[in-house]
Amino acid sequence: MYGTRSAVRSSRIAFGALLLRDLVVLRKHLREFIPRTIVQPLLLCFVFLYVFPTIGTGVGGRGGAAGESAFATTLVAGVVGLTIMFQGIQAVALPMVQEFGYTKEIEDRVLAPLPVSLVALEKVAFGAIQGMLAACIVFPIAAVVHARSIHINLSVHWAVLVTLVPLACVACSALGLTFGTIFDPRNVPLMFGIIILPLTFLGGTYYAWTTLSPVTLWGVHWLQILVLVNPLVYINEGSRAALTTSGHMTLWAVYPALIAFTAFFLWLGTANFRRRVIS
Amino acid sequence: MVSSNGDTPAAADVIHTTDLTKVYPGGVTAVDGMNLTVYQGEIFGLLGPNGAGKTTTASMLTTRVIPTSGRALVGGIDVVKQPAVAKQLIGVVPQTNTLDRSLTVWENLYFHGRFFGMGARRSRAAADELLVKFRLQERAKAPVMALSGGLAQRLMVARALLHEPAILFLDEPTAGLDPQSRIGLWEIVGSLHESGQTVVLTTHNMEEADQLCDRIGIMDHGQILALGTSDELKRLVAADTIVTVTADGDLERLAQVLRDDVTDVDATTILDGMVQVAVRGSDRVLVRVIGAAEDAGFAVRDVQVAPPSLETVFIDLTGKELRD
Numbered sequence: 005m006y007g008t009r010s011a012v013r014s015s016r017i018a019f020g021a022l023l024l025r026d027l028v029v030l031r032k033h034l035r036e037f038i039p040r041t042i043v044q045p046l047l048l049c050f051v052f053l054y055v056f057p058t059i060g061t062g063v064g065g066r067g068g069a070a071g072e073s074a075f076a077t078t079l080v081a082g083v084v085g086l087t088i089m090f091q092g093i094q095a096v097a098l099p100m101v102q103e104f105g106y107t108k109e110i111e112d113r114v115l116a117p118l119p120v121s122l123v124a125l126e127k128v129a130f131g132a133i134q135g136m137l138a139a140c141i142v143f144p145i146a147a148v149v150h151a152r153s154i155h156i157n158l159s160v161h162w163a164v165l166v167t168l169v170p171l172a173c174v175a176c177s178a179l180g181l182t183f184g185t186i187f188d189p190r191n192v193p194l195m196f197g198i199i200i201l202p203l204t205f206l207g208g209t210y211y212a213w214t215t216l217s218p219v220t221l222w223g224v225h226w227l228q229i230l231v232l233v234n235p236l237v238y239i240n241e242g243s244r245a246a247l248t249t250s251g252h253m254t255l256w257a258v259y260p261a262l263i264a265f266t267a268f269f270l271w272l273g274t275a276n277f278r279r280r281v282i283s
Numbered sequence: 284m285v286s287s288n289g290d291t292p293a294a295a296d297v298i299h300t301t302d303l304t305k306v307y308p309g310g311v312t313a314v315d316g317m318n319l320t321v322y323q324g325e326i327f328g329l330l331g332p333n334g335a336g337k338t339t340t341a342s343m344l345t346t347r348v349i350p351t352s353g354r355a356l357v358g359g360i361d362v363v364k365q366p367a368v369a370k371q372l373i374g375v376v377p378q379t380n381t382l383d384r385s386l387t388v389w390e391n392l393y394f395h396g397r398f399f400g401m402g403a404r405r406s407r408a409a410a411d412e413l414l415v416k417f418r419l420q421e422r423a424k425a426p427v428m429a430l431s432g433g434l435a436q437r438l439m440v441a442r443a444l445l446h447e448p449a450i451l452f453l454d455e456p457t458a459g460l461d462p463q464s465r466i467g468l469w470e471i472v473g474s475l476h477e478s479g480q481t482v483v484l485t486t487h488n489m490e491e492a493d494q495l496c497d498r499i500g501i502m503d504h505g506q507i508l509a510l511g512t513s514d515e516l517k518r519l520v521a522a523d524t525i526v527t528v529t530a531d532g533d534l535e536r537l538a539q540v541l542r543d544d545v546t547d548v549d550a551t552t553i554l555d556g557m558v559q560v561a562v563r564g565s566d567r568v569l570v571r572v573i574g575a576a577e578d579a580g581f582a583v584r585d586v587q588v589a590p591p592s593l594e595t596v597f598i599d600l601t602g603k604e605l606r607d
Contacts, residue, residue: 006359008368009400011365011367014367018399018400024394025394028394108377108379109381111381112375112383115373116398117368118367119366119367281347282349
């Protein structure tokens with residue numbers, strides 16, 4: 005009786021249009037996106053790789069310039085991983101908390117002619133695009149901001165890089181979707197305090213997971229085991245494998261773990277999203 | 284009590300529900316076995332107090348709430364089985380402002396068209412056209428945050444119409460609007476009616492339902508208690524004069540006195556400090572009512588006479604007032 009498109013065709017068109025809308029908004033807000041993306045990695049590199057070595061308290065300094073360089077190499081890869089993870093929070097979780105709690109824009113978006121789970125997945129796709137963009141911006145900064153005495157041992161493994169970075173971006177974006185659908189504006193500080201801080205500090209940004217083995221209790225490598233529940237560990241280890249020559253967790257563990265985390269967060273985030281918009 | 288609605292048998296159904304029911308977790312039945320048909324080109328009003336089930340009904344029809352049982356078709360499409368198809372036929376103006384804060388007024392319209400499958404050129408043309416039609420063209424580049432409540436509402440109506448939906452849902456469209464914006468919106472709905480747009484409107488404002496709607500369904504406790512044109516509904520009240528008496532004392536006894544002593548009284552209802560008397564015929568009704576009350580020793584403080592309104596119908600059906 006009325007002219008309609010099939011669900012598949014209508015969903016494909018609407019998904020593309022939602023992505024287009026998000027990209028237009030990103031272009032409008034590039035002036036916010038760039039500083040928000042680079043300030044944290046820039047400060048990390050500046051303080052750890054320039055200020056500390058320059059004032060003689062460089063991390064890894066007991067091993068002399070070589071020790072400091074080894075730490076710098078570890079950190080540069082970690083900074084890329086950390087940046088990707090923060091994009092998941094900043095590009096997906098925080099806007100979604102706002103849209104659910106305050107602006108209610110999401111209520112209109114779910115009336116677009118596509119299944120509501122695809123509205124959630126579009127947010128993940130867009131978050132992943134921002135993550136990749138952020139990684140491209142941050143890597144050169146991380147690679148050049150350091151003291152003269154430091155030499156960063158970079159070696160790009162392209163096959164790992166072009167598979168791992170997109171996978172990490174989707175994983176973090178899906179994590180952002182999960183957080184964005186769990187927390188409301190009132191408890192965002194809680195999200196940072198009890199979840200994001202532990203994730204980042206125990207995510208292997210400042211040290212390689214492989215080097216944690218000396219931390220033991222009754223002969224158990226408890227820290228090394230405990231942090232395996234943290235997805236950032238696999239991202240940073242993968243980032244090390246992709247960008248440096250330093251030691252890292254085997255890729256046979258990194259890829260399956262990241263795929264499993266991604267699937268879990270996509271499932272949980274989408275289910276939460278549906279629950280919040282459909283009753 | 285449900286009146287016949289078959290005066291336009293030739294018109295196509297845009298909405299058809301069969302035993303549509305929603306029980307929320309916790310056991311609250313918001314909509315209880317609703318059978319409803321909305322015809323093409325009509326403005327249909329769901330009138331009822333807050334909590335009557337109007338918004339849940341509209342939400343089920345717009346795919347936001349999944350029915351517990353029953354069936355709902357919009358434009359012949361099952362909204363539960365094929366939501367992505369059904370949504371193509373639906374335009375929604377919700378109660379809250381859901382405009383896209385990151386976009387300008389014009390972009391809100393343009394991207395809405397794109398979401399609904401319009402090509403760039405067509406969507407651009409439609410956005411331009413609707414900005415003019417809704418007198419928003421001077422604000423085209425303004426951020427939507429800068430719009431007043433009335434203008435934001437107008438933009439939401441324009442947005443909901445952009446993809447030419449088979450049916451437009453207006454959920455409490457004038458709640459919270461200033462009187463001028465309210466009249467403006469009523470004019471818009473009037474012109475939509477002229478252009479043949481089918482509209483479902485939920486409201487707890489009787490004047491709005493009376494003025495705008497071709498047919499009205501009076502709802503309470505998840506059920507449609509009566510359905511028909513405004514005049515048909517008013518005829519459901521057998522009386523043609525409603526006298527409201529404000530008096531001190533035992534109002535139960537006053538109601539009894541008026542029923543016994545005034546001829547042609549159909550019913551009495553006790554409201555907040557008042558007794559409402561439904562009388563057939565209007566001959567000397569005021570004198571008869573006041574006389575009966577004073578003879579029984581009541582001090583009458585105020586008396587009002589009016590023809591039956593939708594409010595009378597509602598009180599008649601539910602025994603309670605429909606408050607704004």
